[in-house]
Structure formats: structure tokens, C-alpha cells
Amino acid sequence: EAGVAQSPRYKIIEKRQSVAFWCNPISGHATLYWYQQILGQGPKLLIQFQNNGVVDDSQLPKDRFSAERLKGVDSTLKIQPAKLEDSAVYLCASSPLTGLNTGELFFGEGSRLTVL
Amino acid sequence: DAKTTQPNSMESNEEEPVHLPCNHSTISGTDYIHWYRQLPSQGPEYVIHGLTSNVNNRMASLAIAEDRKSSTLILHRATLRDAAVYYCILRGPLGAQKLVFGQGTRLTINP
Numbered sequence: 124e125a126g127v128a129q130s131p132r133y134k135i136i137e138k139r140q141s142v143a144f145w146c147n148p149i150s151g152h153a154t155l156y157w158y159q160q161i162l163g164q165g166p167k168l169l170i171q172f173q174n175n176g177v178v179d180d181s182q183l184p185k186d187r188f189s190a191e192r193l194k195g196v197d198s199t200l201k202i203q204p205a206k207l208e209d210s211a212v213y214l215c216a217s218s219p220l221t222g223l224n225t226g227e228l229f230f231g232e233g234s235r236l237t238v239l
Numbered sequence: 240d241a242k243t244t245q246p247n248s249m250e251s252n253e254e255e256p257v258h259l260p261c262n263h264s265t266i267s268g269t270d271y272i273h274w275y276r277q278l279p280s281q282g283p284e285y286v287i288h289g290l291t292s293n294v295n296n297r298m299a300s301l302a303i304a305e306d307r308k309s310s311t312l313i314l315h316r317a318t319l320r321d322a323a324v325y326y327c328i329l330r331g332p333l334g335a336q337k338l339v340f341g342q343g344t345r346l347t348i349n350p
Contacts, residue, residue, distance in 0.1 A: 156337065156338075231282050232280075233282050
């Protein structure tokens, strides 16, 4: 079974530029998550989709971050304009919409962003 | 979100058992205890989860205290490939609920 695919793996940009990350979840997984992981910290949830609807985006900095999940499959996370503090690994995860608490999350390898 | 407390780091030797503790004194009756680990330069991966009874799988065992205020992840025979950050996470009963990560425990395995 193919895992969660993310691209690009690495991206270096200057502050105030824009960047986009792409995620292809495991086939059939209804729920998709974007996490931000700053060096030395645990991942922090940015946004959660169920199919193509947003379940939780309470920690997404909406003035500069946006995310969409068209047709309930692939997702794109965009940052515009980027700040130095956005330097982090952006992790995408997916999980099946199953019954009681069997929704194990499957993570991609992440996209590492460096903002100069 | 209910919180967990883990040691920042632990060290063990190869081929020895490792016991990773987690305190969760504010756990609610419906919270499941999940463990994930993150190998260097990779995304987190699921290890094990449980509610009240001890659990075993091919990766590890989970021992849950009778009052559920603490739990221990047991790696029965650590290898160098088990060196990772281990996260203990409380998660509500519904399958699509988010995971809230803390700092985790960085496990070092000595050859």
C-alpha cells in the first residue's frame, strides 16, 4: 500500500515570498491533517479536513496560511507571504474514517521549509 | 486537550528492555492512550494504543496503571533502529479526532 506522498521534500525561500506544499493521502482515507513541526518541538496541528470540509483550523495563521482539499483527495498548503518563523517541517497525515478510535494516523516524510 | 508528561530524554543499551513512562493524571474516562514515535528525518509513526487493559503488538507493549493516571511503553529488546522521539498522546474516543503532540521523550540506544 502506498503511503502519504508529500512534495517538495525541501524548499528554501526568502521572507515575503510564497510557497506551496502538496499532499496525496493514502487512497480512501477520509481525514487529512497538516502539521507544522519546528525544530526541537512536537508537531502542531494546523488544519484538519474530513473529506473536503474543514474540521479544525483553529491554529492556522489565516492571514498568511491557506489550505484546500479539492474533491476530498489531494491537499495543498500555501504560505504567503512567508516569515522567518515559518521555517519548519510541514507534515501531512491521513487516516481512515472508521469506528471507535481505530483511526491511526499515517504521516508522510514531510516538507522542510527554510525561510531566509 | 488532556496533557501528558514525559521525561525529555532517556538512554538505554542495545538488546535491553526499555520502559518509557508517561503521566496523564487528568485523563478522562473515554480517553485512549496512544504512542507514536518519530525516527530522525521522518514523520511520526503509530506504535500502539490502549484504553484500560495492557496491550501487546509486534512493536511494543503498553502497560496501563489501574487508575489510568500513568502508562509505560515497553520495548522488549531495543535495537539501534528504535532510537527516536516517543510521544505519549491522549485521544478522544472518536476515530477522526486529532492528535495533540507534546515534547516527547528522546530515546538514545547505545551499541
